[in-house]
Amino acid sequence: MRDQIEQKLALLPDLPGCYLMRNRDNEIIYVGKAKNLKNRVRSYFRGAHDTKTTKLVSEIHHFETIVTNSNKEALILEINLIQKYKPIYNIRLKDGTMYPYLKITNERDPELIITNVVKKDGGIYFGPFPNVYAATNTQQLLHRVYPLRRCPKNEKRACFYYHLNQCIGPCDHEVSVETYQEQINRIKRFFNGDVSEIKKDLTAKMHTAAEKLEFELAADYRDQLDYIDTTLERQNVMSQDYDNMDVFGYTYDRGWLSIQVFMLRQGSILKRKAAIFPCYSEPEEEVTTFIARFYHEQNHIKPKGILVQSDVDHETLSEVLEISVHTPLRGKKRSMLELCEKNSKLALDEKFRLDENNQRKTIGAVTELAELLNIEQANYIEAFDHSNIQGTDSVSGMVVYRDGKPERKSYRKFKIKTVEGANEFAHTQEVIRRRYTRLLREEKPLPDLILMDGGKIQIRAARDVLENELGLSIPIAGMVKDDHHKTASLMDGYSEEILEVDRRSQAFMLIQRIQEEVHRYAISYHRQVRSKSHFASELDQIEGVGPVTRNKLLKHFKSLKRMKEASIDEYRKLGIPQSTAERVIQTLNEAK
Known part of the structure; x- marks a missing residue:
């Protein structure tokens, strides 16, 4: 394939156009434009690149080009191709981030509405506004002083807003096009900063209302004037x-x-x-494309x-x-x-500072942890914790951390099958045996480090299975807690020596995060199992409900509350006899 790419590179023209990079599945992963296709496309396969570009190039299986007549045509084509194919390596401008606008609709009786979608529909748009609250306040202000239509088109008599002087009244009488245009022109002047007329009118209304002792109305006019002063008038510091x-x-x-x-x-x-x-690509060309897409894809009003x-x-x-x-x-x-x-x-x-901080918290912490335990690396960690109540409903949870970050898709739950009662040594043996027998059988990678949420008991049990049964020598350590059940130190899995860890170090913070996460995961699973066990014990006491019926009810209803509230018909649809259904509902409703 490399020979084929080299052959295509030699045939590239010295012309403007777009190039489409495809992967092995023939998916378009990147779209770019160039004034000179030959120079630009060849640059991807020549010389050294930064990490991100190297990753892009590594996924390129083949490419194609489209020649255009000008750089302008190339830019328009690039925008359309990105919008159509949404390549993973092109920036994706987020939808739903449009700012609100006020719009005078293009119709015989126009109205002033709030919208965040700008279309070429003949409407007149004002904005954008910083938020819906500002747009709403401005809309309400204009409804009071320069009203347009507010009522639905099918109104046959004067609407409520007309009587409040907040609707121009097409529901009551025909309003001429000239009258509408006069109001629209006033609104335009208002948005252009000519607010003297509206302030003069509001001030007169405020004084009149005050003279009539209508103080609430006067206060409303005063608030409208304040809104104009603080929000809509020009700021003197700006040109x-x-x-x-x-x-x-x-x-x-x-x-x-x-x-x-x-x-x-x-x-x-x-x-x-x-x-x-x-x-x-070249940064100045990426910026050019970004600006064009900013107005084309997101429908921002062009200034x-x-x-x-x-x-x-x-x-x-x-x-x-x-x-x-x-x-x-x-x-x-x-x-x-x-x-x-x-x-x-x-x-x-x-961004770079945050990346560096995250790097210290993840890769830096992993490196510190490996040095502390004197092992080659600790990039892939699996941690275990057990949970039970007096030996009942025993479960274990396992969490996975790669490069210092949780990999939740790899978390696993274990319900203890071979051990009865509270026996942490045997519990640990069963879980470790099941986990790593399966990894060996499926020929999957083994972790760099195993962390047990506990001390010598868990460590010895895990080491016994790994070394004596499976013949593995995976590094093990125990996360030891203090009297307050907080992370205190680390126990080496082989020497069983307590390793004091600097509490301010990134390694300690990583151990703390892992211990809290595996404990949370095990506890949450135990609660699920205990809840199901409680449901099962309640149902087992009901005559006519055997294991098959019980499992059917639990699977369908999920909770006792839903079983209580369900109808007989819903039970019968599951194949449960009416008499049994009646006994279940009656027993559960009588239970305390």
């Missing part, structure tokens, strides 16, 4: 040049791309959007213009989005772009 503009800043480092978007509306930063994702860094493809973006694209060199706009870029860098630095 009016910022109106209706989006700013995109990015930082690229260690194979990761961080993008920040400032959405500027009404002279202030309304909302910030951030994205951090692995970069498999009058956008500000971007100098290496982003201005010409292509301007052609695709049909808006102005600039890189300011000085002034307040330049400061805003630098602020956006600074935020992207801070976000990426924060």
